[in-house]
Amino acid sequence: MKGFRQTQAVLHTWTGLLVGWVLFMIFLAGTISFWREEVSRWMRPELSVTSAVRGPQMEQRAIEGALAALGARAPNAASWAINMPGPRGAGTQAVWTERTKPGERRPFRWPDATNSLWVDGNGQVVPVRETRGGDFFYRLHFDLHYMPALWARWFVGFCSMFMLVAIVTGVITHKKIFRDFFTFRPGKGQRSWLDGHNVTAVLALPFHLMITYTGLVTLMTLYMPWGFLANFDNTAAMFAATQPDVPPATYAGAPAPLAPIGPMLAEARRQWGDGTQVNIIRISNPGDRSARVQMGRGLHHTIRDDGDALIFDGVTGALLGAAPSGGAGVATRDAMVGIHAGRFAPITVRWLYFLSGLAGTVMVATGLVMWTAKRREKLPDPTRPHFGFRLVERLNVGTVAGLPLGMVALLWANRVLPVDMAVRWPAEVNSLFIVWGLALLHAFARPTRRAWVEQFALTGILLIALPFYDQVTDRGLWQHIADSDATRAWTDVTLLTLGLSLAAIAHRIHQHRPAGMTRRTRASREAAVAVAGE
Amino acid sequence: MFSDSTPAGSAAKGRAGGTQPGWHIALRILTAMVGGYALTSAVTIVLARTLPGSPLDTAMAATLMSFGIYTAIIVWVFAARRILAVTGQVLGLTAVTGLLAWLLRAGAAS
Numbered sequence: 001m002k003g004f005r006q007t008q009a010v011l012h013t014w015t016g017l018l019v020g021w022v023l024f025m026i027f028l029a030g031t032i033s034f035w036r037e038e039v040s041r042w043m044r045p046e047l048s049v050t051s052a053v054r055g056p057q058m059e060q061r062a063i064e065g066a067l068a069a070l071g072a073r074a075p076n077a078a079s080w081a082i083n084m085p086g087p088r089g090a091g092t093q094a095v096w097t098e099r100t101k102p103g104e105r106r107p108f109r110w111p112d113a114t115n116s117l118w119v120d121g122n123g124q125v126v127p128v129r130e131t132r133g134g135d136f137f138y139r140l141h142f143d144l145h146y147m148p149a150l151w152a153r154w155f156v157g158f159c160s161m162f163m164l165v166a167i168v169t170g171v172i173t174h175k176k177i178f179r180d181f182f183t184f185r186p187g188k189g190q191r192s193w194l195d196g197h198n199v200t201a202v203l204a205l206p207f208h209l210m211i212t213y214t215g216l217v218t219l220m221t222l223y224m225p226w227g228f229l230a231n232f233d234n235t236a237a238m239f240a241a242t243q244p245d246v247p248p249a250t251y252a253g254a255p256a257p258l259a260p261i262g263p264m265l266a267e268a269r270r271q272w273g274d275g276t277q278v279n280i281i282r283i284s285n286p287g288d289r290s291a292r293v294q295m296g297r298g299l300h301h302t303i304r305d306d307g308d309a310l311i312f313d314g315v316t317g318a319l320l321g322a323a324p325s326g327g328a329g330v331a332t333r334d335a336m337v338g339i340h341a342g343r344f345a346p347i348t349v350r351w352l353y354f355l356s357g358l359a360g361t362v363m364v365a366t367g368l369v370m371w372t373a374k375r376r377e378k379l380p381d382p383t384r385p386h387f388g389f390r391l392v393e394r395l396n397v398g399t400v401a402g403l404p405l406g407m408v409a410l411l412w413a414n415r416v417l418p419v420d421m422a423v424r425w426p427a428e429v430n431s432l433f434i435v436w437g438l439a440l441l442h443a444f445a446r447p448t449r450r451a452w453v454e455q456f457a458l459t460g461i462l463l464i465a466l467p468f469y470d471q472v473t474d475r476g477l478w479q480h481i482a483d484s485d486a487t488r489a490w491t492d493v494t495l496l497t498l499g500l501s502l503a504a505i506a507h508r509i510h511q512h513r514p515a516g517m518t519r520r521t522r523a524s525r526e527a528a529v530a531v532a533g534e
Numbered sequence: 535m536f537s538d539s540t541p542a543g544s545a546a547k548g549r550a551g552g553t554q555p556g557w558h559i560a561l562r563i564l565t566a567m568v569g570g571y572a573l574t575s576a577v578t579i580v581l582a583r584t585l586p587g588s589p590l591d592t593a594m595a596a597t598l599m600s601f602g603i604y605t606a607i608i609v610w611v612f613a614a615r616r617i618l619a620v621t622g623q624v625l626g627l628t629a630v631t632g633l634l635a636w637l638l639r640a641g642a643a644s
Contacts, residue, residue, distance in 0.1 A: 004613050011612045164605050172609070216601045226575040227582035227596040230639055231589035241590045329591030333598060 005173060012169040013371065017392070019159040020368045021399045026156060027364055028403060029141040030211075031357030033134065034342055034350055035491075037089035040133030042491045043414045044118075045474060047091035047128060049485040051120040053084060056269065058121055059278060063261055065123020066094040073117060074098070075287055078251075082281040083111075086343075087300050088487055091128065092119045099251075110135075112425060130424035131414055137407075142219070145429065150222075157223045163212045170201060190373040197370055200363040207356035208363070214340035217333060242330070244321035246311045249290040256289040259317035267319055268295050268310055276301055283314060291315055304331060305338035365400045372396065394443045394451075401455035402439025404502070408462045409435035415469060449509060457506035463499030467492040558617050565617070569624040570607040574600050576631035583638040 032039065041047065053062050066082045074080070074096035083093040095116040100106050109115055113130040120126045132139075139145075144152035186192050201208065221228060225235055232238040261281075269276060277298035284292045291314025296307035311320045326334075338344060342353045372393045379385050385393070413431035417424060443451045470476040470492070480489040581596035582589075607624070614620035 007612050008609070011609075161601070161604065164601065165608050168605055168609060169612075213601060217598060220597050220600070224575065224578060224597050224600045227578040227600065228593045230579040230582045230635070231593045238590070238593065326594075327587050327591040329587060329594030329598070333594045336598065 008169040008172040012166055012173050015162045015166045015169070016367050017371050019162040020364055020371075021395060022155070022159045023163055024361065024364045024368070024399055025403055026141060026159065027357065027361040028407075029137045030215075031354060031361055032407075033138040033141050034345075034353045034357060035494075036134035036138050037086045038134065038487055038491050039137060040135065041088075041090055041487055043131045043133040043411075044091060044128050045470070046126055047118065047120065049090065049483050049488070050122075051085070051090040051092075051118075051126070053090075053092065053121055053277075056265070059084070060262055060265055061123045062092040062119060062121060063265070063278070063281065065119040065125075066092050067258070067261060068123070069117055069119055069125050070094050070096055070286070077286060078284070080281075080283040080286050082283075084278050084280065084298070086279075086298065087277075088347075090121075090487075091126070093117075094119060110425070113422070129414070129419045130421075131428055132425045136410075136425075136429060142215075145433070153219055153222055157216060157219055160212055160216050164209075164216065167201075167205075167209055167212060171205070174198070174202075190370070190377070193366055193370040193373045197363060197366040200359040200366065204356040204359040204363075208360050211340060211357075211360065214336045217336045218340055220333075242323065242326070244309055244311045244323050246292075246321040249284055249292045251285050252289040254289040255287055256291065256315045258283070258286060258291055258293075258314050259312075261293075264293060264295070264312050264317050264319075267312075268297075271310055271319075271322060272297050272308060279307065286314065289315060292320075299338070299341075299343040301344070303338040303344045304334040305341060305343065306330075306334045365396075368392075368396050368400065393448050395440075397448060397451045397455065398436075398440035398443035401452055401459065402436050402443060405439050405455055405459045405462075406432040406434075406436030408459050408466075411466060412462060415466070415473075449512075453506050453510045456502050456509065460499045460501070460503030460506060463495050463502065466495050466499075561621060562611060562617050565621045565624050566608045566611040569621065569628065570604055570611065573607055573624055573628040573631065574604040576628055576635045577603055579635035580631055580638060583635070 053059050062084070063082055067080075070077070070080045070082075076099060077096035078099040079097045081095040081097075083095065085091055093111060093116055095111045097115070098106075110132060118126050118128040142153055142156050143149040144156070186195075216223060221235055221238065228235060228238045232241070265278065268278065277300065278295055279298040280296040282294040282296075284290075284294075293312040293314045295310045295312070297309075299305055299307070306323070309323045311322075312318065313320055342350065345353055372389065375389060376382055376385070379389065410428055410432040413428045417427055421427065439455055442455065445451075446454065467477055471478065477489060477492045479485075480492065578596045578600045581599065582593045585592040585595055587595070611620050611624065
């Protein structure tokens with residue numbers, strides 16, 4: 001058994017180090033994504049609490065407003081899409097895709113100032129700064145950035161598989177997993193890192209295992225298509241089996257007005273059951289005889305992440321088809337995707353998701369730091385470590401402290417860039433990666449401990465300053481409380497708390513005097529360990 | 535895990551690395567990653583063809599299990615004492631399961 005555990009420890013250490021930095025980003029971006037709607041609200045301050053959509057009447061009014069705006073702005077579009085706000089979001093987004101000439105291929109564009117607009121709860125168009133909002137963090141989580149999504153997804157899947165192996169081997173590596181559960185020995189150097197790694201890993205172990213496995217499941221047709229290809233001719237045929245059996249509409253070129261949306265919404269609510277919301281409406285060939293309306297269900301009432309799509313004839317308003325209800329295999333897959341994304345989660349469960357995600361992020365970070373803490377004392381000369389050690393040490397600072405700094409820079413860019421700036425959201429996103437790059441350079445230029453302190457302190461201060469900046473320049477925490485805008489008020493409180501936590505971490509690192517670095521204390525520690533029989 | 539750096543631990547070390555030639559660890563990684571993926575794919579196909587239910591359901595169920603199967607194979611390959619033996623076993627199992635998968639697929643086509 002001992003040999004088995006030893007090989008698993010080696011496997012755990014190296015799989016963890018190889019993909020640790022990427023996993024840190026995946027974990028952090030995923031954790032933030034649990035607040036996707038809140039982050040979007042924060043990044044679009046033009047949408048006030050009155051832009052929220054509550055109840056069927058408001059829902060219909062917002063959709064009708066969006067349709068009117070789309071009809072005025074893009075009457076000849078190939079398709080329209082209406083993204084409804086979730087129960088914690090605000091504002092309805094109307095997006096259009098211009099018709100292309102036959103044979104012409106237009107690259108995909110995220111909704112921006114040139115192809116989308118916003119309507120508030122009364123269905124009126126409101127000017128909103130161009131930003132990706134919380135959707136950026138959601139996409140960063142599995143599509144990364146600056147690279148084709150397909151490559152990114154393979155890379156993320158590769159790292160997730162490493163993570164799954166690291167979790168399983170991590171459990172095997174532990175002799176006393178339940179004792180470790182209750183063990184934290186602060187201020188003891190490498191021991192504390194190990195305990196911190198264990199506490200965050202073991203405390204939320206079911207979550208980590210669940211989130212990694214179900215994360216792989218969300219993209220399983222990409223990673224493991226062979227089971228599907230054994231039963232279907234190709235993956236397109238497989239996806240078709242989950243969709244309503246309605247042939248795609250071909251553009252007729254004959255104008256015909258769109259049927260009123262109200263009866264279609266009523267039919268959708270009847271099909272889905274009371275209390276369900278629409279998540280997205282897609283209309284292909286609007287204003288044409290061939291118009292089709294597709295409605296996807298909101299996912300806030302069910303764990304199963306199936307959009308349950310309905311397709312209507314756009315001119316007559318008749319229901320043409322609904323998604324087939326699958327058996328046990330499909331239901332299990334939908335539930336696994338559902339518990340990964342947590343779209344169903346009410347606010348208490350959402351906080352647990354967020355805290356577990358943070359624990360996972362800290363687990364990856366402490367694991368990375370431990371790699372250096374473990375090896376520092378074994379170095380021939382700790383004052384002059386070899387190249388590999390220094391590289392890992394600096395990359396740790398530049399990622400674990402540098403990425404949060406870059407993310408806060410993105411939030412600041414959202415506030416300080418001109419509101420009507422052209423190509424605005426790419427500038428916001430670029431600011432994240434520019435600042436992250438600078439943080440990496442800084443990590444290589446400064447002594448390690450100073451670099452940790454400076455980057456954490458700067459991130460903390462910038463986070464704390466955000467709500468104050470809002471209070472001085474625009475509407476701040478007082479107004480949110482006066483407006484009973486709980487979402488925005490709690491977002492500000494959370495930003496302050498995170499900022500104070502990072503500042504406290506910076507302060508602790510600054511105060512910390514590394515123990516066991518001198519030869520004398522090292523010898524006495526080894527003696528103590530020997531006495532303890534460990 | 536650090537407490538294993540005692541005499542018993544260093545005895546185990548002889549197997550885990552150190553005295554082994556470099557290509558042993560390379561072969562172990564290759565067997566775990568590539569061989570493991572091939573064997574997992576073959577097992578997934580066999581399960582997708584043999585589990586009860588609609589084609590979509592069985593393909594879903596088999597694929598849902600595949601990541602667990604892959605993980606188990608990786609752990610097994612790294613836990614094995616003799617790398618050449620375990621590589622042979624993974625290859626042999628992949629060949630047998632792959633043949634079975636091919637027969638089941640051919641049976642479906644006819």
